[in-house]
Amino acid sequence: xxxxxxxxxxxxxxxxxxxxxxxxxxxxxxxxxxxxxxxxxxxxxxxxxxxxxxxxxxxxxxxxxxxxxxxxxxxxxxxxxx
Amino acid sequence: xxxxxxxxxxxxxxxxxxxxxxxxxxxxxxxxxxxxxxxxxxxxxxxxxxxxxxxxxxxxxxxxxxxxxxxxxxxxxxxxxx
Numbered sequence: 001x002x003x004x005x006x007x008x009x010x011x012x013x014x015x016x017x018x019x020x021x022x023x024x025x026x027x028x029x030x031x032x033x034x035x036x037x038x039x040x041x042x043x044x045x046x047x048x049x050x051x052x053x054x055x056x057x058x059x060x061x062x063x064x065x066x067x068x069x070x071x072x073x074x075x076x077x078x079x080x081x082x
Numbered sequence: 083x084x085x086x087x088x089x090x091x092x093x094x095x096x097x098x099x100x101x102x103x104x105x106x107x108x109x110x111x112x113x114x115x116x117x118x119x120x121x122x123x124x125x126x127x128x129x130x131x132x133x134x135x136x137x138x139x140x141x142x143x144x145x146x147x148x149x150x151x152x153x154x155x156x157x158x159x160x161x162x163x164x
Binding site: 039065 | 089
């Protein structure tokens with residue numbers, strides 16, 4: 001069993017309105033020294049497979065089919081034995 | 083300047099309907115070997131401060147005031163020089 005921790009972020013070139021809204025809210029709370037906020041998704045997905053390569057291949061496939069929108073998002077993930 | 087990478091997750095005891103929905107979708111796509119999915123937020127926040135302690139203190143404060151709902155969520159963060 002493996003636990004994949006996956007980060008899905010908007011590509012650098014894509015505008016992040018949620019991040020901008022949070023940055024404005026932080027400024028309004030007095031944190032003027034925050035020049036940039038980007039927001040993404042964080043997923044913990046367990047995969048019942050024995051070997052690391054198969055688990056990595058499946059996580060990659062799940063990201064590209066469902067978890068990330070490859071047109072506007074990038075993903076990275078790490079595997080730990082669970 | 084520091085870059086804080088922040089993960090905000092629902093507490094273990096709180097139901098995660100978004101995670102359950104994604105798990106069902108993965109099952110429907112044929113990934114039956116996924117017993118658990120949890121979904122949270124991932125934030126990259128830049129903070130213009132010189133020393134690490136002040137940056138960490140400010141990130142903690144921002145998380146507790148705005149970025150996480152401490153009633154139902156937990157957060158962790160890491161700082162890297164940016």
